[in-house]
Amino acid sequence: MSVGIVRLLNLFSICIMCAVMLTGCWDRIEVNDVAFVLGTAVDKEGSEIRTTVQIALPGQLGGAGSQGGGGGTSGSKPWYLESKPGLSIRDSNENEQFSLSRKENYSHRRILLFGEDLAKDGIGKYLDVLARIPQNRLSSFVLVTRGPASKVISTNVATEKFPAEMIREIMKQSMKKPRTIKHLANALLTEGLDPVLPVVTPDKSAPGNDGPPEDTIRLDGIAVFNHDKCTGFLTGKMAQAVVIAMNQAKDPEIVVPMPGDNGYLFVRLHTTDVSLRPSIKGDSVSVLIKVAADSTILENESNYALTSPESIAKLERMIEDDINSEITEAFRKLQKYHSDALGVGKTIHDVKPKEWDKLKNRWNTIYPSIDVAVQTRVVVENTGAVLKPFARKDGQLKYD
Amino acid sequence: MSYKVKKILSSSKNNKKQTDPPKALLGLPSPPILEMNLQEDLEQNKAALKELFADCSDMVYRDVNVEEGRPAFLAYIEGIADANSIKDHMLRPIIIGLIREETEEDYEPIDLKRISLPQVSRASTWKEVSEALLSSSAVLLVDGSKEALSFNVKLGVRRGVEEPQTESVIRGPREGFTETLRVNTALLRFKIKTPSLKMAGMVIGKQTKTDIVLCYIEGLADEKIVQEARKRLKNIDIDGVLESGYIEELIEDNPYSPFPQMQYTERPDTVAAQLLEGRFAILIDGTPFALIAPVSLAQLLQASEDYYERFFIATLIRWLRYTFILIALFLPGLYIAVTTFHHDMVPTTLMLSIAAARESIPFPAIVEALMMEVSFEALREAGVRLPKTVGQAVSILGALVIGQAAVQAGIVSAPMVIVVSLTGIASFTIPKFNLAITVRMLRFTVMILAAVFGMFGIIIGVIWIAVHMVQLKSFGVPYLSGLTPYQPRSFKDILVRVPWWSMIDRPSWVDNDDRKRMKEGMTSSTKQPDEGW
Structure with a gap:
């Protein structure tokens, strides 16, 4: 290595130092200058919207190093809500920034809540900012709330540190693939498919005699959309049936009333598979929903002993009938709400593209009147650890 | 250099051909005596020798009489030459007169064949004499002879073979190199018993005259690489070599690279293993560290124990190292x-x-x-330099101050x-x-x-x-040989450490004919049941 190269290196390092030190492009942000937004609630407020952001307060988290420095009132919440109205999500976030000493950072936002009113007006136009700024993650879960979203996000839950965390964990149980912003955008862009979003609502726990009830958040069915407008809410068994038919149900549990009014039997469908078979004759469209499921018996209150293959087969038929009727009923509801949540149109588009070309402009009017048939095949794979009902004398059991 | 000695020496006729001026070496003029030959006159030689080693308190001079009262003069350096050997094999036979040559025509005062020491030689120049003295020989000057006799009475071991401090193993040999070159070469010879194990000797260092040995196995090592190493070693012109680091920095390919381009080790088994893989090693007198080259990054991440433990754990530990x-x-x-x-x-x-x-x-x-x-x-630096007992205090201080107090504050x-x-x-x-x-x-x-x-x-x-x-x-x-240039065959000793019975080929970078390390199918699982049982 000669003097020349050393001089070159010196020159190079001087250039680097100048570029780094003098230009002021120093975009370093220390962690203690960042406000981590954990969740955003978007609500309608007159002609404007209002966003409420939930910001983590690391100083209240009780980290090992922060014992000395905290200084806040002890026992206070580790989160903080900032809410401002604005013309758009970005605008209201900007308004919030004026009253925040730390820079808002959206990369750890896990949930995005749309209030009921806003969802009914349509959510399509709010999605742009979520993709345009990379800090916003497309993998955030997106939900609709019953009532204003800000009320849900401000619920002081007991089981998690942050309400946003609570909602996220609930969401994980809601579907096989919990709906994210990506899924939402995908459903909006796909022909013949309407989005479905889970619904959460504030709730009270333990309304018993011991002490005051605590605030909590409850998963409360699904919101069904016609394109980007929420047209209705489904709860309970209806919601579950839609989710099963969407092939998104995560270990759904079916209650089967046993004949003779002597109790219920609970099964978990641990694997489900759904396929749609549309058939088109002229203008009349019908769809066959085929459901295949393997199930596990979780609880048998009745006195039926499930010891023989015949009795299991009989049980399977009962479960199948139950699912068939529920899905049929739920599909009628979807038709009423003009929401093609299962993607019947998409299936026609996929398997019969030519017919779809003829139908697609009128799909919105055809859809509410199409025929549906459900064909379910359930296999009881696992009866649990016991075959006969547990702790019952043999004489009480029914063996057919 | 005093004027008187110069005058004595210049009276010799033989000095005429030695007239080229003393070479200046690294600013130190070498004493002119070194350029001269020995004289017949013992007194002159004596004076010259004493002048050469003036102010060297460790020199021992002894006047003796050899056969028929012929005066002679014995010199050696105390400490590096073995006084017992001198006493038993030189002084006693000379004084008793056992070593006279009796032939008529060629009278020799001392018959070298009768000296009971293995290495005996003659020296006719002062350069040879001083080199002999400095490399632990005793030198005998006899009156009337223009040749000095040098007897190698090197003291054997400076430090015993001990467990290497820097590379300890759980399973594996416990011996390590010492500061004595010949002990180190012997440790290698104990392990590799073939005449193909070559140990090319050379001396580097104008002042230190350090013995250096270039070891390789003929037929396994790449001839070109050994030639290159020899050339680079020959080119070294330095006043002293005190540690392997001197040599390493003088012969490595890219002196400005932060990466080490030679491996050093204290372990004879490591050197032997690398020699068997076709590398060469450089042993340097005065240091227990041997240099090994050529190296690759993968090789620097291997420990000798990888090859002594069973291959499952060796592979896992290798990946642990890669991760860490x-x-x-x-x-x-x-x-x-x-x-x-x-x-x-x-x-x-x-x-x-x-x-x-x-x-x-x-x-x-x-x-x-x-x-x-x-x-x-x-x-860490403090811990390395301090005596072990104080080092503990440092680590406690460090753990307390940095680990706890800094966090709590x-x-x-x-x-x-x-x-x-x-x-x-x-x-x-x-x-x-x-x-x-x-x-x-x-x-x-x-x-x-x-x-x-x-x-x-x-x-x-x-x-x-x-x-x-x-x-x-x-x-x-x-440096990344095996990974790039891409040679899937060498992954067997990089990504995993395959069991010995499937490590059949030698590393692929070395260019030689002897590709196979072992016979194929050496695992007992492939043997017929009646074969060895």
């Missing part, structure tokens, strides 16, 4: 980049706990990291302490200390790059290091 060298190099940089630029790269809960820990820290992450890393390096965050200590542990998993030094140095570069440019800086650092390693060569062999 990356941690040692990049973890502080990644931590800085993530906490100052890329807050989105960490899972939320982890980010929040880092944020919680950093909440009241007054410094930016880079300052915090540099503070911790520098004090860690200082602690809110000067340093707890995650940073974890990062720094994990990095420290990680750098200790690198089996070769010289590679660990490289990683330590590059870590700081990566940290600064990360602090300035974030993840882009780290990627720049990675590219920089990768490009450098790709073009780096050790004695013509690519």
Whole structure:
């Protein structure tokens, strides 16, 4: 290595130092200058919207190093809500920034809540900012709330540190693939498919005699959309049936009333598979929903002993009938709400593209009147650890 | 050099051909006596020798009479020559007169064939005489002879063979090289008993005259590489060689590379293993460290025990090392980049706990990291230089001050302490200390790059290091040989350590005919049941 190269290196390092030190492009942000937004609630407020952001307060988290420095009132919440109205999500976030000493950072936002009113007006136009700024993650879960979203996000839950965390964990149980912003955008862009979003609502726990009830958040069915407008809410068994038919149900549990009014039997469908078979004759469209499921018996209150293959087969038929009727009923509801949540149109588009070309402009009017048939095949794979009902004398059991 | 001796010496006729001026070597004029021949007159020789070794209190001179009262003069250096050997094999036979040659025509005062010492030679110049004296010989000057007799009475061992301090193993030989070259060559000879094990000797160092041995196995080592090594060693012109480091820096391919291009070891078994893989080794007198070349990065991440333990654990440990060298190099940089630029790269809960820990820290992450890393390096340096008993105090102090007090005082965050200590542990998993030094140095570069440019800086650092390693060569062999140039066959000793019975080929970089290390099918599972049972 000669003097020349050393001089070159010196020159190079001087250039680097100048570029780094003098230009002021120093975009370093220390962690203690960042406000981590954990969740955003978007609500309608007159002609404007209002966003409420939930910001983590690391100083209240009780980290090992922060014992000395905290200084806040002890026992206070580790989160903080900032809410401002604005013309758009970005605008209201900007308004919030004026009253925040730390820079808002959206990369750890896990949930995005749309209030009921806003969802009914349509959510399509709010999605742009979520993709345009990379800090916003497309993998955030997106939900609709019953009532204003800000009320849900401000619920002081007991089981998690942050309400946003609570909602996220609930969401994980809601579907096989919990709906994210990506899924939402995908459903909006796909022909013949309407989005479905889970619904959460504030709730009270333990309304018993011991002490005051605590605030909590409850998963409360699904919101069904016609394109980007929420047209209705489904709860309970209806919601579950839609989710099963969407092939998104995560270990759904079916209650089967046993004949003779002597109790219920609970099964978990641990694997489900759904396929749609549309058939088109002229203008009349019908769809066959085929459901295949393997199930596990979780609880048998009745006195039926499930010891023989015949009795299991009989049980399977009962479960199948139950699912068939529920899905049929739920599909009628979807038709009423003009929401093609299962993607019947998409299936026609996929398997019969030519017919779809003829139908697609009128799909919105055809859809509410199409025929549906459900064909379910359930296999009881696992009866649990016991075959006969547990702790019952043999004489009480029914063996057919 | 006094005028008188010059005059004595210049009276000799033989000196006429030795008239070329004394060469100046590194600014030190060599004494003119060294350029001259011995005289017949003993008194002159005596004076010359005493002048040559003036002010050398360790010189021992002894007047003796050999046969028929002929005066003679014995000289040796006390301490490096064995006084017992001199007494038994020289003084006694000479004085008693056992060694006279009785032939008529060629009268010799001493018959070398009757000296009961293995190495005896003649010296006719003062240069030879001084070299003989300095390499532990006793020199006998006899009146009337223009030749001195030198008797090698080297004292055997300076330090016994002990367990190597720097590379200890759980399973494996416990012997290590010593400071004595011949002990070291012997340790190798004990292990490799073939005349193909060559030990080319040379002397380097105008003042130190250090013996150096270039070891290789003929037929296994690449002839071109050995020639290159020989050439580079020959080119060395230095006044002294005190440690293998002198030689390493003088003959390595890229002296400005942070990466070591030679391996050093204290273990004869490591040297033997590398010789068997076709590498060469350089043993240097006066140091227990042998140099091995050519090396590759993968080789520097191997420990001798990899080959002594069974292959499952050897493979797992190798992967552990690969993981931890990356941690040692990049973890502080990644931590800085993530906490100052890329807050989105960490899972939320982890980010929040880092944020919680950093909440009241007054410094930016880079300052915090540099503070911790520098004090860690200082602690380590202090621990290395101090006597063992004081070293413990240092480590307690370090653990208390840095580990606890700094965190409790809110000067340093707890995650940073974890990062720094994990990095420290990680750098200790690198089996070769010289590679660990490289990683330590590059870590700081990566940290600064990360602090300035974030993840882009780290990627720049990675590219920089990768490009450098790709073009780096050790004695013509690519530093990443095995990985690039891509040779799937060498993965058997890089990605995994396959069992010995399937390590049939020698490493592929070495160019020789003897490709097979062993017979195929040596595992007992492929043997017929009636074969060995």
